[in-house]
Amino acid sequence: MANATSTSSDLGREEIRQYLVAPSCDELLARAEGVRRKCVGDTVFIRGLVEFSNWCARNCLYCGLRRDNRALKRYRMSRAEILQAVRALAEKGIHSVVLQSGDDLSYSRETICGLLNDIKRDHPPMAVTLSIGERPMDDYQAFRDAGADRYLLKHETASPELYEKMHPGQSFRQRMEILRRLRELGYQVGVGGMVGLPGQTLNDLASDILFIQEFQPDMAGIGPFLPQADTPLHDQSAGSEALTLRMLALARIVTKNAHLPATTALASLDPVGGLLAGLRAGCNVIMISGTPAMYCIDYKIYDKRARVSLEVARDAISAAGRIMSLERGDSLKK
Ligand code: SF4
Helix, strand or coil: CCCCCCCCCCCCHHHHHHHHHCCCCHHHHHHHHHHHHHHCCCEEEEEEEEEEECCCCCCCCCCCCCCCCCCCCCCECCHHHHHHHHHHHHHCCCCEEEEEECCCCCCCHHHHHHHHHHHHHHCCCCEEEEECCCCCHHHHHHHHHCCCCEEECCCECCCHHHHHHHCCCCCHHHHHHHHHHHHHCCCEEEEEEEECCCCCCHHHHHHHHHHHHHHCCCEEEEEECCCCCCCCCCCCCCCCHHHHHHHHHHHHHHHCCCECEECHHHHHHCHHHHHHHHHHCCCCEEEEECCCHHHHCCCCCCCCCCCCCHHHHHHHHHHCCCEEECCCCCCCCC
16 A cells, blocks of 8 residues: 555555555545645535435435335425525525435426526525436536536446446446536536445445546545335445545545535434544535425435534534635536
């Protein structure tokens, strides 16, 4: 392995595997910290997350929003409710919003474009990320034309076999094609995956890092697999926080300057401590909840999900000795 002060970014499969299994992660974290300091600095950007619908047409085995989960109380926020949630974030001075939902095609292309138009009219400095899953290809162009700045479409796992096992009826190839298309359209593109999926191997995790290294996303969200009681994977063990932190550190090293959120999944294991550990592993973004409390409770992608507030984010950032920013935090890769 390279020494702790190296910031060389290209890693091979074997080196990644060694970092994942090494008895101590001190060298890896020190290397990631060096890259983080040099390439993204001390700023931690805040994103406001508005989860506007928990309906989903897909049936991903790990996710509580899956179509076949009849135990979940479903909700869809109206256009007025979404705009109110965005306004509440803007009033806190936050300049970056992530609009997220299951794959819910009941929000038509026109509806999403109308929302984007309204947000850009009412809050011109606000950066808008869409995280609304797989749509007809033409939608991505329309959303971009209507002002969407970023698109988050997690690749979930870079193993095609594991991807298709976890996502019945979905194609890994299609996922990759969409990611390429999003980039062509000029979006700042986010990917991401889970650590500790049942059946996932160290080789699969190494493939995730190699994919991130090759694709060079503008953002990458990596969190532990956390089981949800009403899914087929309800009795599986959660992914390891320690392994997740190693994956984040590796993502920092291979991307250098991508935005890496300390994910809500980490915060769900330990609110301030999980975020702090993520920041120390190379993260530079925290997503806070902008979803109204009455809906947030039903956005059950996994159980015991934390509701990260601006105050919790501020505490973690302060404990890490870093600087909080409510600005847009555009991609550093442009
Ligand atoms: S992971 Fe996304 S696409 Fe899959 S069921 Fe959950 S919300 Fe739907």
